[in-house]
Amino acid sequence: MKRKTAKTTKTQKTMTGAQALIKCLENHGVEYIFGLPGGSVIPIFDAIYESKIKTILVRHEQGATHMADGYARATGKVGVALVTSGPGATNTVTGIMTAMMDSVPLVVLTGQTISPMLGKDAFQEADIAGISMPVVKHSYLVKDINSIPRIIKEAFYIASTGRPGPVLIDLPKDMTAGAFTGSLDQPMDLPGYSIPGKGNKTDILQLAKMLKQSRKPMLLVGHGAVISGADKVVRELAEKMHCPVTMTLLGKGAFPETHPLSLGMLGMHGTAFANKALTACDLICSIGSRWDDRINGNNDEFCIGAKKIHIDIDPAEINKIVRPDLSIIGDAKLVLEELLKHVEKLDTAEWLRELEFYKTEFPLNYSNAEGLTAQCVIDTLYKVTKGKAVVTTDVGQHQMWAAQFYKTEHGRDWLSSGGAGTMGFGFPAAIGAQFGRPGELVVAIVGDGGFQMTLCELATAAINKQPVKVVVIDNKYLGMVRQWQELFFDNRLSGVDLVGNPDFVKLAEAYGIKGFHIDKVEDCSRVLEEAMKHPGPALIHAEVIKEGNVFPMIPAGKSAYHMIIEAPKVKMEKPTGST
Amino acid sequence: MKTTDTHTLSILVANKPGVLVRVALTFARRGYNIDSLVVSATHNPKFSRMTVTAKGDPATLEQIIKQLNKLVDVIHASEHDTFSAVDMEMSLLKVKVTATSKTIIAKYMKEYHAKLVDETDNILIIAQIGSTEELNSFENILSKYGLVELVRSGKLLMMKGKETT
Numbered sequence: 001m002k003r004k005t006a007k008t009t010k011t012q013k014t015m016t017g018a019q020a021l022i023k024c025l026e027n028h029g030v031e032y033i034f035g036l037p038g039g040s041v042i043p044i045f046d047a048i049y050e051s052k053i054k055t056i057l058v059r060h061e062q063g064a065t066h067m068a069d070g071y072a073r074a075t076g077k078v079g080v081a082l083v084t085s086g087p088g089a090t091n092t093v094t095g096i097m098t099a100m101m102d103s104v105p106l107v108v109l110t111g112q113t114i115s116p117m118l119g120k121d122a123f124q125e126a127d128i129a130g131i132s133m134p135v136v137k138h139s140y141l142v143k144d145i146n147s148i149p150r151i152i153k154e155a156f157y158i159a160s161t162g163r164p165g166p167v168l169i170d171l172p173k174d175m176t177a178g179a180f181t182g183s184l185d186q187p188m189d190l191p192g193y194s195i196p197g198k199g200n201k202t203d204i205l206q207l208a209k210m211l212k213q214s215r216k217p218m219l220l221v222g223h224g225a226v227i228s229g230a231d232k233v234v235r236e237l238a239e240k241m242h243c244p245v246t247m248t249l250l251g252k253g254a255f256p257e258t259h260p261l262s263l264g265m266l267g268m269h270g271t272a273f274a275n276k277a278l279t280a281c282d283l284i285c286s287i288g289s290r291w292d293d294r295i296n297g298n299n300d301e302f303c304i305g306a307k308k309i310h311i312d313i314d315p316a317e318i319n320k321i322v323r324p325d326l327s328i329i330g331d332a333k334l335v336l337e338e339l340l341k342h343v344e345k346l347d348t349a350e351w352l353r354e355l356e357f358y359k360t361e362f363p364l365n366y367s368n369a370e371g372l373t374a375q376c377v378i379d380t381l382y383k384v385t386k387g388k389a390v391v392t393t394d395v396g397q398h399q400m401w402a403a404q405f406y407k408t409e410h411g412r413d414w415l416s417s418g419g420a421g422t423m424g425f426g427f428p429a430a431i432g433a434q435f436g437r438p439g440e441l442v443v444a445i446v447g448d449g450g451f452q453m454t455l456c457e458l459a460t461a462a463i464n465k466q467p468v469k470v471v472v473i474d475n476k477y478l479g480m481v482r483q484w485q486e487l488f489f490d491n492r493l494s495g496v497d498l499v500g501n502p503d504f505v506k507l508a509e510a511y512g513i514k515g516f517h518i519d520k521v522e523d524c525s526r527v528l529e530e531a532m533k534h535p536g537p538a539l540i541h542a543e544v545i546k547e548g549n550v551f552p553m554i555p556a557g558k559s560a561y562h563m564i565i566e567a568p569k570v571k572m573e574k575p576t577g578s579t
Numbered sequence: 580m581k582t583t584d585t586h587t588l589s590i591l592v593a594n595k596p597g598v599l600v601r602v603a604l605t606f607a608r609r610g611y612n613i614d615s616l617v618v619s620a621t622h623n624p625k626f627s628r629m630t631v632t633a634k635g636d637p638a639t640l641e642q643i644i645k646q647l648n649k650l651v652d653v654i655h656a657s658e659h660d661t662f663s664a665v666d667m668e669m670s671l672l673k674v675k676v677t678a679t680s681k682t683i684i685a686k687y688m689k690e691y692h693a694k695l696v697d698e699t700d701n702i703l704i705i706a707q708i709g710s711t712e713e714l715n716s717f718e719n720i721l722s723k724y725g726l727v728e729l730v731r732s733g734k735l736l737m738m739k740g741k742e743t744t
Contacts, residue, residue, distance in 0.1 A: 316645035
């Protein structure tokens with residue numbers, strides 16, 4: 001009935017700005033908009049009414065941005081969020097910053113008061129373009145209805161090319177409610193925007209030469225390698241050269257972690273063997289990583305004596321942290337495809353034997369002597385799912401354990417908030433990933449702390465019948481901070497006790513989601529097996545020992561030479577590095 | 580190099596609202612203080628030219644220039660030295676004069692190619708165009724002869740010869 005009325009009152013000839021906007025989004029292949037309406041965006045939601053684009057109604061705007069982010073990371077397409085002005089817009093800031101830090105393509109559409117009221121403290125007015133400026137790749141405030149198609153085209157182009165990132169478009173209500181009289185197909189006008197391509201050939205040949213001279217080389221793959229789809233060529237390169245590969249937290253998937261040449265993740269909570277390799281290599285070649293402080297706590301002691309090579313699409317990353325011996329600005333995949341033609345098998349037999357020794361001497365392990373551990377839950381999950389799930393994580397101890405024990409084989413199968421470290425990311429990101437990859441198993445591994453920041457999206461998963469599986473690793477603490485307080489602050493636990501956690505199984509059931517519970521090692525496999533087979537969304541509440549610590553660990557501000565492989569017996573100094 | 584060296588940057592930007600904020604944020608976020616800033620449309624009204632002088636360490640400046648170049652609305656940003664580029668600025672100086680000081684000031688004005696642009700109730704406004712050093716030096720002199728107020732434009736810069744700025 002409602003639909004009929006809507007049709008008869010709309011004339012075909014005139015189009016509103018909102019209708020033009022939605023038409024443009026359709027033309028860009030947008031399938032889903034994650035959002036929540038409010039006064040200033042009613043014209044846009046009205047235009048969606050007759051569109052084939054599906055709106056996924058979230059319960060909080062932060063969730064919308066994380067869902068769009070998870071969708072984008074899992075598919076490589078641009079994620080789209082739509083929110084209202086004022087608080088709706090400000091609630092997206094964390095999600096936008098999360099996407100910015102990890103180079104994720106988002107287009108965030110925010111409502112705004114009508115143009116004549118801009119800057120007059122109108123109801124639900126927030127200067128979101130101003131507020132978000134430091135955390136966007138680019139942003140627009142629409143001032144001319146007829147510029148909407150150009151702005152949308154530019155926004156998608158900017159978000160998805162070069163080093164991807166979020167683009168915000170602030171839409172005053174009169175721009176969407178008013179009449180659109182322009183063309184839907186407009187050229188872009190971006191004289192200041194260019195995208196690095198294949199990299200300098202001479203530099204690539206120089207790199208091949210440096211590799212040839214190296215006896216202890218290692219490749220370091222980061223998110224850039226995943227984003228450019230370089231996983232296949234990374235593997236070919238490593239296998240052709242017999243060169244070991246380590247990956248950053250977000251580089252998981254750029255090289256199969258089960259591969260004999262894989263060293264796993266390096267850095268603060270990376271594998272001991274990857275970090276040992278850092279201290280022993282004579283050449284390290286970063287492919288789309290930014291040498292950040294989780295892998296390079298102390299630049300003065302980073303890979304001392306090793307030649308450093310930096311391949312990155314973003315020229316601003318060169319010399320930012322590490323001053324490399326050679327840098328190549330370009331797309332990881334294109335650069336490596338060229339490099340592959342010029343390399344041959346390297347003389348690394350001895351080096352690989354040395355690394356093999358580290359691997360056997362310092363393997364990743366855990367013990368269930370004191371009860372069920374998070375590591376056991378994640379390791380079992382890995383086995384039960386045969387390593388085939390798309391995994392998202394939240395931030396904290398469980399994230400590091402998941403990175404260690406849930407080995408990733410393919411790009412875009414591991415989605416985690418790396419740069420921003422945003423608690424509350426994992427669960428909504430999993431919903432977004434599930435929308436992007438229907439039919440695949442998507443598992444969110446979250447902690448009891450972070451999950452409670454965005455758990456309202458249980459409703460979104462339930463209503464949209466998205467069969468995501470949420471594994472809540474519950475140690476009843478904000479565990480990573482507790483670990484630091486134990487190790488560096490005389491165990492003076494302050495503000496970390498999550499006493500009063502809800503019964504997560506009942507909570508899931510309250511939303512109509514199937515709940516499972518594990519607190520014993522022997523139940524782990526069976527329950528996870530059952531939960532993963534459940535056709536709809538499911539929550540697995542895993543109660544684990546309260547005081548497990550993540551090792552290995554390199555204290556913040558220290559280099560890999562100072563790695564702690566197991567719980568220290570002596571009191572540790574307070575870390576000096578960044579968080 | 581001293582960390583307090585003054586650097587001059589020329590930034591060609593799209594003539595759009597908000598560009599100045601983005602540029603300013605790039606400096607502010609890294610703790611760089613902008614000493615002077617001149618912004619004006621170029622001969623092509625689609626673009627504006629910003630000339631910025633700022634003090635700080637060269638490594639941070641390198642990062643700032645790269646981050647500026649990443650901004651979508653920045654066409655290009657680069658640092659310039661005084662060998663390959665011409666730079667100058669302008670100042671307006673308000674001086675309260677007496678009959679005696681006026682004669683002395685007139686002499687210096689001639690020496691510094693400064694121009695009298697207003698005279699109201701024994702108060703002069705003098706305009707001067709020149710290098711930063713010339714402006715500093717003239718200001719020092721006038722400060723002994725009743726300087727009341729000073730407004731400086733900030734530095735303008737243009738590449739010499741065929742090369743565009």
